[in-house]
Amino acid sequence: MTDLSNIRIVLVEPLYSGNVGSISRAMANMGVRELFLVAPQIVDGWEEGERLACHAYDLLKKRREVATLTEAIDDCVAVVGTTARLGLYRQHVRTPHESAPELICLAGQGKVALLFGREDKGLFNEEIGVCTHLMRVPTANDYVSLNLAQAVMVCCYELFLALGSYEPPQEKSDLAPAGHRNQMMKMWRQLLLEIGFMEQDKADHMMQGVQRIFARGALTVDDVHILMGMARQADWAAKQRKITS
Amino acid sequence: MTDLSNIRIVLVEPLYSGNVGSISRAMANMGVRELFLVAPQIVDGWEEGERLACHAYDLLKKRREVATLTEAIDDCVAVVGTTARLGLYRQHVRTPHESAPELICLAGQGKVALLFGREDKGLFNEEIGVCTHLMRVPTANDYVSLNLAQAVMVCCYELFLALGSYEPPQEKSDLAPAGHRNQMMKMWRQLLLEIGFMEQDKADHMMQGVQRIFARGALTVDDVHILMGMARQADWAAKQRKITS
Incomplete structure (x- = not known):
């Protein structure tokens, strides 16, 4: 990596155009170029956003607006959720x-x-659930909630600084994109219901725990194939019981 | 130093109250409390500033306004100028x-x-002249000029990190010791043989792939319990097939 062209900033249901504008500028300052908005709920028109984007007006104009989070992350090898809170998951x-x-x-x-x-409201738990990594900007205890644009700046700034310390990856297999990983998680969900590891009404809760384990490190395409194979085979084995009984 | 109470942010002739408000919030986020404005030239009233200060409204209200730079820095052991430009001085x-x-x-x-x-216009040369240190936030080459509030955030953020007061969130569940993890891997090995995912002669090889996935991140005791529970339940479901058939 010699630049940040593969970094994508995804804002989920942002409310204020001023923040989107400030974010565009912060991104341009740090060499990040791709901005996605998921179901934007802008309440104040775009005038303020365009003013605050300043010389990053082009970046702001080239933003992609999509209806669902899935559309924004499906082709991504890593999905990094940001949160101001600590706690479960x-x-x-x-x-x-x-x-x-x-x-x-x-x-x-x-x-x-x-x-x-x-x-x-930040990210909801189900949005946190699709993330492969979680990040939180450290703050003083008295006031932990950063302005959205400030949070984006700190994250882009750290990525920009880290560009210097890049070392080539050692995995032989390519990293699995989000769509592939999510397909795998669906298979596991189905399996764990099938074998009675969890009840339907506890499934969402339990799958977040499972997701947390599998998603902690980067999963390669090979990893996803192994985990899918295990789920498929165990599901088959469990179903034989019903057929033969 | 255990806090940033001796750090003072000095804004020289700021124009927009929104920036001063955002700066107040950024300071509060990072535990910096002292804000001085030198001959402020606010053109837009204070409404926007108070809105953007958010829960740092107190800090904004307690700002000191002084007429000259000297008044703002006379009692300081160090004066750090920030600049977007390189060049003379x-x-x-x-x-x-x-x-x-x-x-x-x-x-x-x-x-x-x-x-x-x-x-x-940034700081003038005579203002740079009274500084004991100079600082510049690194940026991409295409757009080097940061928003004022963003520049303050990055500087306060770095001071906060350097303070070392931040403690990363701890796992609530302890990390699983090697013995516990190995016990889990034995259960998975047995399961994967039982359900026919792998043959005995390929088991060592295949288990290395599985091990790689589970061991990539640190596994907590909770994680190991979940993974053991899954293996135990799937093994049970698969065995029912034999018993009932």
């Missing part, structure tokens, strides 16, 4: 400084999406 | 990351002022 949070070298490395193999949630 | 510029440890050290001995210039 958010234990594996690292700082941007800690995460940046690995993310630069991953960006050498494909698109890396950085997800930022709504100004008022 | 600006050769000794370092990045915030490089400067932060020394500035934290100096702040142990007295007030340290960080000077930020006008939104449109």
Whole structure:
């Protein structure tokens, strides 16, 4: 990696155009070029956003607007959720400084999406659930909630700094894109229901725990094939029981 | 130094209250409390500033406004000028990351002022002239000029990191010791043989792939329990087939 062209900033349901404009400028300052908005809920028109984008007006204009999160991340080899909170399912949070070298490395193999949630509510648990990495900007204890544009700046800044320390990846197999990984998680969900590991009403909760384990490290295409094969075979074995009984 | 109470942010003739508000919030996020404005030239009233300060409204209200730069820095043991430009008088510029440890050290001995210039013109040469240190936020070449509030954020963020007060979130569940993990891998080996995912003579090879996936990240005790539970349940479901058939 010699640049950040594979880094994608994804804003989920942003409310204020001013933030989107400031983010465009921050991205341009740090050499990040791809901006996706998922179901934007802009309440104040685009005037403020265009003003604050300043000389990054082009980047702002070239933003992609999509209806669902899936469309924004399906081709990504890593999906990085940002959160101001700690707590359940958010234990594996690292700082941007800690995460940046690995993310630069991953960006050498494909698109890396950085997800930022709504100004008022952040990312929902099901959105956190599709993330392969979680990041939190460290703050003083008195006031932990960063302005959206400031959070994007800190993350882009750390990626920009980390560009220097890139080392080529060692995996032989390509990294699996989000769509492939999600397909795998669906197979596991079906299996775990089938074998009675979890009940339907606990499935969402339990799958977040499973997701957390499988998604902690980067999964290669080979990894995903192994995990799919295991799920398929166990599912088959469990179903034989019903057929033969 | 255990906090950033000796760090002072000094804005020289700022124009937009929105920036001052955003700066107040960024300062509060990073635990910096002292804000000085030198001869502020606010053109847009304070409404926007108060809105963007958000929960840092108190910090914004407690800002000191002074007529001259001298009043803002006279009691400081170090005066750090920030600049987007390189050039005459600006050769000794370092990045915030490089400067932060020394500035934290100096702040142990007295007030340290960080000077930020006008939104449109930055700091003048005579203002740069009174600085003991110079700092520049590294940027991509295409767009080197940061928004004022973003520049303050990056500098405060680096000071906060250098303070070392931040402690990364701890896993709530302890990391699983090797013995526990190995016990889990034995259960998976048995399961994968049982369900016919692999033959005995390929088991060693295949288990290395499985091991690689599960062992990539640190596994907590909770993770190991989940993975054991899955293996146990799938094994049970597969065995039912034999019993019932």
